[in-house]
Amino acid sequence: QPDIKTPEVMLEAVRNFKEPVVEYSHSAGIRSYREKLTGYYAEHGIHITADDIIVGAGASEAILFAMNSIADEGDEIIIPEPFYANYNGFAINAGVKVVPIPSSIDDGFALPPIDAFEKAITPRTKAIVICNPNNPTGYLYSREELEILRDIVLKHDLFLIADEVYREFCYDGKEHFSVMQLEGLEQNVI
Template identity: 60%
Template sequence: MLEVSQRGRAMPVSPYRKLTPFADEAKQRGVHVYHLNIGQPDIETPPAMMAAVQQADIRVLEYSPSAGSVSYRQKLAAYYQRAGMNVVPDDILVTSGGSEAIFFAMMSCLNPGDEVIVPEPFYGAYTAFAIATTVNIVPVTSTMDEGFALPAISEFEKVITPRTKAILICNPNNPTGYVYSRTELEQMRDLCLRHNLYFLSDEAYREFCYDSEYFSAFQLEGAEEHVVLLDTVSKRYSACGARLGALVTKNKQLQATALKFAQMRVSAPGLSQLMGEAATELPDSYFEHTKAEYTARRDLMVSRLRAMPGVYCPVPGGAFYVVARLPVDDSEKFCQWLLEAFTYDNQTVMLSPGAGFYATPGLGNDEVRLAYVLNLDDLNVALTCLEKGLAAYPGRKHAPEETAVLQEAKA
């Protein structure tokens, strides 16, 4: 009998897509599903990006250089320079989405069996990348009660072994929305220098910081050989389908190594690089509008969640996600129940169960990640669906005051 690979059997299902079959079945029944499960913004992709492809005079759609087209890398370097980063075109390897940048980084920085330390909860796909590259994730847990702030550096020190080769962060964080401060980044830099580790910084949401100025790991002094910036246009410009990202490092040996992996897949999408060039020329006002919109969505989501009995969430400082603790027996069961058995005015909501964002067994079982990627009207309706669903869910955990009211009603 033919068998699939052990690697394939170990590969997890995406925590934000795993319930898609249940959402599809709900839609087939005529139920409207509001998607708060995945970071797919409904904000319009900048028309200038679309026009760059529509108006291109191309007779033959050729391969681009494996590192990316020279013109795009030049314009992308200028974008980073405007953001305060000392980046030149040769520091940039253009990738097929941020996902490929993460994959190339793991393949280039770590050997099979090596360890990468990641604060949890973390972007769910990191687990899949680690399995694909036969690397082990070592989690250091941040807690909701602390707002998902960076754990003490001593907690990182405790788990460093001879197999530890890198630290990986997402800043602003997916799924928590936490924004690491300059002080926290400097602490991680010092740790990487002490133990000779790579510092991998996934900065997909750089433009979306709502309460403070953003500071990039690439701006850290004295760590040029250690820092690897992982980036994408997907969220920044609401262009997820472009599949255009970048791996940025001043480490020449690492850059040359990553290029060999890039040559393996030949080139990043040529049409997307045209879109990327157009994106680098957008005015700053583009981000002023999108930040204002996401700030309003965040404030609505947090206020609505905190008004629901038994629900708690911190206020995220960036990105467009909230991790919330729910009064339910099991968040995955609850999320599936919302799609299988619940409707409110023939509508329901799709969420991402929290456990898929942790490596430590048992954590996240009463948490969900919600993406505030819908316009305010739709977001408000989706949160009403969630509120009604929580009230009706058979596995709801009642707070002591709710239990007392129920017992009095029964009496």
């Protein structure tokens, strides 16, 4: 159970709430909140609009929604392995087959060779999913590796689903580079 005291300012706001009818918010999330998020992303060199954002209950829900939105039952998604175990559950829920491409501990779990992606792509492939920094390895994809992924995604008209939930956890002087900063990928990145 949580052991952090609820802030008094929040409790006071609830006590003083006087709206007679509480409406559902927009399905993409409250617009003012989405507009605030654009400021956060702008601070990280990512220039998007509130209309580009859909608020979810967390990365897991967002990834599940993405898989359900872009793929039909029997379609495939490619994921460099090892990967976050729950991706399998999301794929099962969406009726999607995970096609893993192993990365190697010998090179620190860097992006697998591009040939491995080319061999794995079929007419049923809809997306490549990455976690950057990776869960569970902690590997941080470089800009160059992400550009390689961008090129293959565009070549095959796929989506690149990027789970960047750990973007603030980069160490040893390394900086996170988001796939949303890659030119030309605007219509293919989630």
